[in-house]
Amino acid sequence: MxxxxxxxxxxxxxxxxxxxxxxxxxxxxxxxxxxxxxxxxxxxxxxxxxxxxxxxxxxxxxxxxxxxxxxxxxxxxxxxxxxxxxxxxxxxxxxxxxxxxxxxxxxxxxxxxxxxxxxxxxxxxxxxxxxxxxxxxxxxxxxxxxxxxxxxxxxxxxxxxxxxxxxxxxxxxxxxxxxxxxxxxxxxxxxxxxxxxxxxxxxxxxxxxxxxxxxxxxxxxxxxxxxxxxxxxxxxxxxxxxxxxxxxxxxxxxxxxxxxxxxxxxxxxxxxxxxxxxxxxxxxxxxxxxxxxxxxxxxxxxxxxxxxxxxxxAGRMTVDRAIDICFGNESDYPKNWSDFDVEHSKREIVRTVRHISESAKLLSGEHLLVAIDDLGIAAGIGQIPSMKSIKMGLEKLGFQMAQCQMPEPMFATDADWDTVLDVARSAK
Ligand SMILES: C[S@@+](CC[C@H](N)C(=O)[O-])C[C@H]1O[C@@H](n2cnc3c(N)ncnc32)[C@H](O)[C@@H]1O
Known part of the structure; x- marks a missing residue:
């Protein structure tokens, strides 16, 4: 039945x-x-x-x-x-x-x-x-x-x-x-x-x-x-x-x-x-x-x-691995699927693991978690710099930084709060 x-x-x-x-x-x-x-x-x-x-x-x-x-x-x-x-x-x-x-x-x-x-x-x-x-x-x-x-x-x-x-x-x-x-x-x-x-x-x-x-x-x-x-x-x-x-x-x-x-x-x-x-x-x-x-x-x-x-x-949970294991091929697609569906299904799989392997090292140890949106007021700056420029600034000083898989833009770092604020103030 x-x-x-x-x-x-x-x-x-x-x-x-x-x-x-x-x-x-x-x-x-x-x-x-x-x-x-x-x-x-x-x-x-x-x-x-x-x-x-x-x-x-x-x-x-x-x-x-x-x-x-x-x-x-x-x-x-x-x-x-x-x-x-x-x-x-x-x-x-x-x-x-x-x-x-x-x-x-x-x-x-x-x-x-x-x-x-x-x-x-x-x-x-x-x-x-x-x-x-x-x-x-x-x-x-x-x-x-x-x-x-x-x-x-x-x-x-x-x-x-x-x-x-x-x-x-x-x-x-x-x-x-x-x-x-x-x-x-x-x-x-x-x-x-x-x-x-x-x-x-x-x-x-x-x-x-x-x-x-x-x-x-x-x-x-x-x-x-x-x-x-x-x-x-x-x-x-x-x-x-x-x-x-x-x-x-x-x-x-x-x-x-x-x-x-x-x-x-x-x-x-x-x-x-x-x-x-x-x-x-x-x-x-x-x-x-x-x-x-x-x-x-x-x-x-x-x-x-x-x-x-x-x-x-978590470090092995990369985009390439996700595509390798979980992204279908032609024989898997439903008959009514268009190229658009295939491309979007790939994007969804990428989004599923985005940031995981990059943040694995920091999140498996002691780290500071920072919400980008909090930086403006905390650092006393009008415009919050991009994640990319903060990363560059922190890495230049020898610290690690990685964006986390979170609903809002947040990153983890092994730098202390004062250093993060200094970098936010000087980053372009
Ligand atoms: C959120 S759904 C599960 C979704 C599923 N894991 C998936 O990925 O599609 C929760 C399920 O729990 C079942 N459920 C609730 N209480 C249960 C119980 N005591 N034992 C077994 N199943 C139960 C419900 O029938 C329902 O199908």
């Missing part, structure tokens, strides 16, 4: 054909902002960049062996997969498919049927065979395996309790907090946890009660609110991980338009879990800010004060 409204209209995300409901508009190539929920077959094209980066991370883990040893498989779960587009993209676009064991789960049976029908209609064609792992777990694995994806239709928390995974993706509507504890427990000795949060009003501090309830945090709505949001989510994950003798190592942490997305490596180790508080504190608004263990003055937090990227992994 076909799902209601099938086949809708087709669209290409990465190299993967997806079916959108007829009621959904044809996406622009750079959709922004939350989509209105369009019923059971919900697929939000504005989340494509997060899915592209997820495919890239998985590819990097397989190729560079930082998660499991050579030839060992990775058991990966998209716990709230809706129509399964992320799981289908892992299956279609990542290399070394014989090492990936994908489970795609969602409570919404109609979204699942839509996803399975999409998968059936666009087979991968590699004749990969993998079966449920019969004796590995205390209870038999449920679900249906089709063309390399195990589909389950259950509460995400049940799926995570039933079996351990080395990679879990949590992408709910709103806050992820109710899934974090189970996800962290379900991750094996070492594993990747990817979390999306769309409750940005709470994370950015504009809804103070929700922030206090969900994250135990206080926010300030200024230029640092997006960085704060990312760090508040990281601190929450670190605190829950520590309860389970685990520590976190952030790989990639971003505020992308209307959501926060963090990818962390979790490791079981009582010793490092015991020191989790070392990287958690408060951002004190001074000139412009500093991190502190204790709250004082005008502060936001508690939040993660440690590195937010892994230098090597």
């Amino acid at each position: 076909k799902p209601d409204g099938w086949p809708g209209h087709v669209w290409l995300e990465g190299k993967t054909i997806v079916h959108l409901k007829d009621s959904q508009e044809r996406p622009s190539h750079m959709p922004r902002g939350p989509a209105t929920k369009s019923g059971e077959g919900f697929l939000n094209p504005a989340m494509a960049p997060a899915r592209t980066r997820s495919v890239m991370l998985l590819s990097d883990a397989l190729e560079n062996e930082w998660l499991v040893k050579k030839n060992k498989p990775i058991r990966i779960l998209d716990a709230l997969c809706a129509t399964g587009v992320r799981a289908r993209r892992w299956r279609k676009e990542a290399p070394q498919q014989n090492r990936i064991r994908i489970t795609a789960n969602d409570l919404d049976v109609n979204a699942q049927i839509w996803g399975r029908e999409s998968h059936k209609n666009h087979p991968i064609g590699d004749n990969l065979v993998w079966e449920k792992e019969k004796d590995r777990f205390s209870i038999p694995q449920d679900g249906i395996v089709e063309d390399g994806i195990r589909w389950t239709n259950s509460d995400a928390r049940k799926v995570m309790v039933d079996a351990p995974f080395q990679w879990i993706d949590i992408d709910p509507f709103g806050s992820p907090v109710k899934f974090l504890d189970t996800a962290i427990q379900s991750i094996s000795r070492v594993g990747v946890l990817e979390v999306t949060a769309t409750d940005v009003a709470a994370l950015c501090g504009s809804t103070r009660n929700s922030a206090a309830r969900r994250y135990g945090s206080v926010g300030i709505t200024d230029s640092y609110m997006h960085d704060d949001a990312t760090r508040i989510l990281l601190a929450t994950i670190a605190r829950i991980a520590a309860m389970h003798d685990k520590s976190i190592h952030p790989i990639l942490s971003l505020f992308d338009g209307h959501f926060v997305r963090v990818s962390v490596l979790l490791k079981r180790s009582k010793e490092s879990a015991s020191t989790w508080k070392k990287n958690v504190g408060y951002r004190i608004r001074s000139a412009p800010y500093h991190f502190s263990e204790a709250p004082e003055g005008n502060y936001s937090g508690p939040l993660w004060t440690g590195p937010i990227f892994d230098a090597e992994i």
Whole structure:
């Protein structure tokens, strides 16, 4: 039986054909902002960049062996997969498919049927065979395996309790907090946890009660609110991980338009879990800010004060790599695609990773984050110089500087605030 409204209209995300409901508009190539929920077959094209980066991370883990040893498989779960587009993209676009064991789960049976029908209609064609792992777990694995994806239709928390995974993706509507504890427990000795949060009003501090309830945090709505949001989510994950003798190592942490997305490596180790508080504190608004263990003055937090990227992994997330892994070719394009669509799809993939590899080194260590828009008043100058000329000025003095992937123009540097102001005053 076909799902209601099938086949809708087709669209290409990465190299993967997806079916959108007829009621959904044809996406622009750079959709922004939350989509209105369009019923059971919900697929939000504005989340494509997060899915592209997820495919890239998985590819990097397989190729560079930082998660499991050579030839060992990775058991990966998209716990709230809706129509399964992320799981289908892992299956279609990542290399070394014989090492990936994908489970795609969602409570919404109609979204699942839509996803399975999409998968059936666009087979991968590699004749990969993998079966449920019969004796590995205390209870038999449920679900249906089709063309390399195990589909389950259950509460995400049940799926995570039933079996351990080395990679879990949590992408709910709103806050992820109710899934974090189970996800962290379900991750094996070492594993990747990817979390999306769309409750940005709470994370950015504009809804103070929700922030206090969900994250135990206080926010300030200024230029640092997006960085704060990312760090508040990281601190929450670190605190829950520590309860389970685990520590976190952030790989990639971003505020992308209307959501926060963090990818962390979790490791079981009582010793490092015991020191989790070392990287958690408060951002004190001074000139412009500093991190502190204790709250004082005008502060936001508690939040993660440690590195937010892994230098090597994020450093490999280049535009060339993104195009190589996730940009389709002629055989992938939908029939109704024009040259314009192809060009724009390429641009979207470029935008998805823009600034990541360049800022990886700075964001994986101590750095100062600067909002370009704050420089005018702070430096007492009428016209703010361009990012390029500030970069040149700082580099001439021997400092590093890189633009960050942020909703507003911001950069990271290892220079101090006074030097940044001096450079802003003298830059042309
Ligand atoms: C934002 S959507 C997921 C989007 C999807 N990851 C994607 O990339 O298209 C959130 C999904 O969570 C599902 N959901 C909500 N609560 C759930 C639960 N307890 N267990 C499993 N799925 C759940 C909803 O049915 C919905 O499809």
